[in-house]
Amino acid sequence: xxxxxxxxxxxxxxxxxxxxxxxxxxxxxxxxxxxxxxxxxxxxxxxxxxxxxxxxxxxxxxxxxxxxxxxxxxxxxxxxxxxxxxxxxxxxxxxxx
Ligand code: SF4
Ligand code: SF4
Numbered sequence: 001x002x003x004x005x006x007x008x009x010x011x012x013x014x015x016x017x018x019x020x021x022x023x024x025x026x027x028x029x030x031x032x033x034x035x036x037x038x039x040x041x042x043x044x045x046x047x048x049x050x051x052x053x054x055x056x057x058x059x060x061x062x063x064x065x066x067x068x069x070x071x072x073x074x075x076x077x078x079x080x081x082x083x084x085x086x087x088x089x090x091x092x093x094x095x096x097x
Contacts, residue, residue, distance in 0.1 A: 008078040008093055012036075015093045016073035017082055021048070022056030023090035026066030030082040030091060036075040039068045039082070 008015040017030070017038065031039040044065040052060060060067075070076075073096065083091045 008095065010077045010079070012077055013074040013096060015078040016076050016096045017070055017091045018094050019068050019070065020088075020090040020092070021051070021067065022053050022059070023088040024067040025059055025063050025088055025090075026068060027063075027087065028068070029085045029087060030068050033081045033085045035079065035081070036072065036077060038070060038072045038076050040071045041066060042069050043067075 028041050044067045
C-alpha cells in the first residue's frame with residue numbers, strides 16, 4: 001500500500017485506486033473529481049456484502065448498497081484527487097501488478 005504521490009508514478013495504470021468497502025458511502029465525489037473516468041457508481045452485489053464488518057453493513061444498508069467501483073483503472077494517473085476528495089477516506093492508491 002502507498003499513501004503519498006511520491007511513491008507512485010503518474011504513468012497511466014501504474015497505480016490504481018482501491019476502495020475500502022467498509023467505508024464507501026457511494027456519494028460519488030471520486031467519480032466527479034477524477035479527470036480520467038476511473039470510477040463508476042453501482043450497487044455492491046449481495047455476495048460481496050457478507051465480508052463487510054458491522055459498521056460496513058450498517059453503512060451499506062443505509063445507502064442502498066451504493067458504492068464506487070474501479071472500472072477503468074488502466075487510465076489512473078495517480079493524481080491523488082480522489083484520495084483527497086473522498087469524505088470517508090475510503091480510497092488508497094496501490095501499485096498495480
Ligand atoms: S468518494 Fe469515497 S465514499 Fe464517495 S463514492 Fe468515492 S470512494 Fe465511496
Ligand atoms: S488518482 Fe487521479 S486519476 Fe487516479 S483514480 Fe484518483 S482521481 Fe482518478
